[in-house]
Amino acid sequence: MGVLERIKPVDVICQHSTDGTIIPLRIRLTDEDGMKQTYTIKGYRDLSHQGTRMMPDGVYVSNNTLIYECRIVVFDRFRVIRLYYEPGKTIWKMTG
Numbered sequence: 001m002g003v004l005e006r007i008k009p010v011d012v013i014c015q016h017s018t019d020g021t022i023i024p025l026r027i028r029l030t031d032e033d034g035m036k037q038t039y040t041i042k043g044y045r046d047l048s049h050q051g052t053r054m055m056p057d058g059v060y061v062s063n064n065t066l067i068y069e070c071r072i073v074v075f076d077r078f079r080v081i082r083l084y085y086e087p088g089k090t091i092w093k094m095t096g
Contacts, residue, residue: 006057010094012083024068024083027094039072047082057082057095064088 011028028038047067054060059082061067066085071078081096 006095007059007084008094010083010092012085012092022066022085024070027070027072027081027083029094039074041070041072042078044068044070055082055095059084059093059095062086 008029012024013026013028015023015025017023024041024044026038026040028036031037045068047069048065049063052060052062055067061084064087066083066087068083070081070083072081073079079096081094084093084095085091
């Protein structure tokens with residue numbers, strides 16, 4: 001499967017703090033059956049503002065891209081996903 005097939009648009013519910021920090025809280029995506037599924041983010045690591053580069057999952061990012069490596073629970077197992085957000089656009093994307 002190529003990189004473009006692994007990138008999915010996703011709804012992100014997040015918290016904005018007074019210092020401008022964005023904290024992802026939940027994601028919502030559409031499953032194979034067309035149903036919306038919501039997952040709570042159990043932990044995250046902010047990988048933003050580390051320069052222009054290729055991420056391990058094959059996504060090319062700029063220094064302005066917001067990147068979060070997150071842990072969610074799917075079918076009672078932890079799964080690691082990455083969330084990407086370009087400040088000039090209004091779309092969150094997910095890989096994982």
